[in-house]
Amino acid sequence: MSGVWLGAVDPDAARRVAEDILADPRYHPRRGPRPLAGFFERLGELIVDPIIRFFRSIGDALPDIGSLPWIALATGVVIIALVVAVRLSSGRGRQRFASGGLIGDDEHGLGPDELERRADDAERRGDLGTALRLRFLAGLARLDDAGVVRFRPGLTNTAVSRTLRSRDFDGLANDFDEVAYGGRPATTDDVSTARSIWPAVVATARSGARH
Numbered sequence: 225m226s227g228v229w230l231g232a233v234d235p236d237a238a239r240r241v242a243e244d245i246l247a248d249p250r251y252h253p254r255r256g257p258r259p260l261a262g263f264f265e266r267l268g269e270l271i272v273d274p275i276i277r278f279f280r281s282i283g284d285a286l287p288d289i290g291s292l293p294w295i296a297l298a299t300g301v302v303i304i305a306l307v308v309a310v311r312l313s314s315g316r317g318r319q320r321f322a323s324g325g326l327i328g329d330d331e332h333g334l335g336p337d338e339l340e341r342r343a344d345d346a347e348r349r350g351d352l353g354t355a356l357r358l359r360f361l362a363g364l365a366r367l368d369d370a371g372v373v374r375f376r377p378g379l380t381n382t383a384v385s386r387t388l389r390s391r392d393f394d395g396l397a398n399d400f401d402e403v404a405y406g407g408r409p410a411t412t413d414d415v416s417t418a419r420s421i422w423p424a425v426v427a428t429a430r431s432g433a434r435h
Contacts, residue, residue: 331358336365343415352410353403356418360400363422370430393425 331339339362347355364384368375373384381397396418402408 331361334365336362336369339365347415352412352415355415356400356403356410359415359418359422360396363396363418363426366422366426367429370426372429372432388425388429390425390428392421392428396421396425 331342334342339358343355343358343362346352346358364373364375364379367373367384367388373379373387381401385394385397399414399417403410403414
């Protein structure tokens with residue numbers, strides 16, 4: 225049996241051979257020309273990097289989600305939103321029928337029949353806003369006579385609506401609010417609707433009170 229003895233391999237010689245092979249240009253990919261590389265790098269330094277640093281600073285300033293400060297912050301936001309919502313809704317609820325100048329000096333103590341007579345007079349004169357106001361006050365006075373609501377200073381449309389639960393009344397109250405508080409001019413339709421709907425509202429409320 226015959227064989228060939230290769231002998232020991234010199235590590236330094238092997239390393240040099242490998243370096244010579246890898247130094248061949250064939251093993252190094254060529255990069256294409258990059259004339260705008262410097263421009264984009266500078267652009268990133270001027271614009272992108274500051275933006276990234278800004279958002280990182282915000283993230284560092286805010287508490288971690290789920291932590292106690294984060295829960296306190298979220299709770300505060302919810303409370304503020306609820307306070308704003310309640311004030312907006314109560315602002316509408318504070319609109320008063322029997323105060324704030326809605327009853328004239330010569331109208332205090334008048335019954336619903338006299339209020340409706342004056343409403344008719346105002347309508348004939350073309351004073352539709354006054355006609356609508358007087359007819360609305362007459363309707364509330366009739367509800368008071370029926371024992372459904374107490375017609376008093378400070379009575380609100382919200383309180384009456386909760387008592388009556390009537391869509392007809394809600395529609396009348398909406399028209400009244402828009403004219404009396406929103407500054408919308410009253411129309412003949414507003415006055416005609418009030419004249420035709422109020423008797424039904426009072427009759428329904430009186431019937432419900434009896435039961």
